[in-house]
Amino acid sequence: MSAIIETEDPVPIFNAVSTSVRQLYQLLNCIRFAPKVQIHISPEGIQFAVEEGRVMQATAFLDKALFTSFTYNPPTSDDNDTAEPPSFQVSLTALLETLQIFGASEASSRFSKPESDEYATSIRPHRITAFSNQTLGMAGVCRFSYLGVGEPFRVILEESGVTTTCNLNSYEPENADEIPFNKQELEVKIIMQAQFLYDAFLEIASMTATSATSSNRLKVVASPNSPFFSLSATGSLGSTTVEFSKSRDLLDTFSVGRNWTQYYKFEMVKAAVEAMKLASKVSFRGDSQGVLSLQFMIEVDGGGISFIDFRFVPFISGDEDDTESEEENYDDNGEEV
Template sequence: MLFFAEITDFRIIHNVLRAIAIKDHVILRPMEEGLKLTLDEMKCIETSVYIPSSVFTDYNINSNQDIIFKINLKTLVEILNIFGDEGNPNIKLSYNSVGAPLSIVMNHNEENITIDGEIRTLNVDDFNDISLADECNTNKLVINANILVELLNRLNNSADELKVTLSPDPPFFTLTTTGIAGESEVNISKNSEEVTLYQCQSTTSAVYSFSNIRHILKVMTYADKVAISTGESGLLGLQLVINSVDRQMYVEYYVTSQYLTDD
């Protein structure tokens, strides 16, 4: 067996996977430190979910082999939702060999029900394992997630573009939308109690598709903290820390800019 994992409380994981299920397939990569799921076929954005091995009650991999495969994400979400929001069964995942299906066994102890299913796996031909975090090394801001959600919701939701500016000078962090209805802007100071870290040596300002940013809003509602980082190329990184039952999981979201500005 190449991979086996068991978990007893998966509701927050299911909610996160359901929130990011905007593409059909997801790449699964079990590693010693935990399970990484990356959305496939995204050209200008990349979404990855990290579930540390400590979140699982049992977690084993064959460390002699690089394990990577692709499955239908929407099928996985549907299977995990068989018992609905009220159910919280014990779940076992196993992957026996290359090309074998991903086996899912769900036990609902209270109802004494067991469901045994399989999801067909696909080979991954060209997986890019380059860490985008290394590119987002210019400026960094750590902020409470609920405040960032509030700031984004204050902006014109129908706007096409979102400009993100981090500066060593006031007002420090600024979000600006531009659309048919005009321009709207919100900002927050590095001295705000909602900000736990602010590292900015030079001003970076870039414009992104607002629809790409809105993709992560639903996931952000489950997060406690968000680390916002930028790079010289305009790449924007959002690292979400999600706590559940004294355990943490992480979501990383990277968006390429439409263009840089001189602000």
């Protein structure tokens, strides 16, 4: 008679549960400009990072407070010492599609307009009531789990008694260095409502449709004197400049020591538009090397706050001169002269 040996299931290095699938989807959707995302797990939370061509990077950090349950079991090395926190890559496209299985992108949440909820009221419109999705169990539950190196990143979704398990293949992390940003040598620091920056980009985008004659470059000017802060670009439909006054009604914080002018690829900076739509505030910073940092503060369910950071490398000095000459080749109507 043979004995039956029972083996215990391995303990995951990381396990987290969230009751707001749509919230996770919208935060990660802000950085979906790359096919893969690098995941870094730590006792404080989980970081998702993407990059493009070493000239554009974005990170979304989900603090453990955003989850109803967050468990981190540090991996150990062969000599029983605590190993480095796990880091790996997964397909960002597959992860976002997984989070949409139950229609997370259309579900009601605080990011939607109040009228999208049939039972919403004008008094504390986002409070939880007896008819809220959270109370009725309609918002769904999402569980992240990771066993260790070489194992898949597991996403388990539960809604209305239906459970779906998706195992996303994990890949070796890339040893990509962060775009250096010198906080000790800040040339520009501006804090404003993200809605104002979003409106400015919509205005610029409407006049800079991509074409063979479009410069496709965003010019950023900050100065201690008027016009203080401006964004401009030239495209096939014309040139557009949006200027911001120093008024406290527009800029919560304005710190510019000297004239600061830089050029960036417009399509890259435009990738931050989704974050602009969700955020309540944005910190616009530039260092002495021209690196641009956009840090978005996003209010999430339960009164929490999440941050999404973008960094952009400017065009080099020679390219700036080319940009100036390109802009001079267009008249006020955007026609080539």
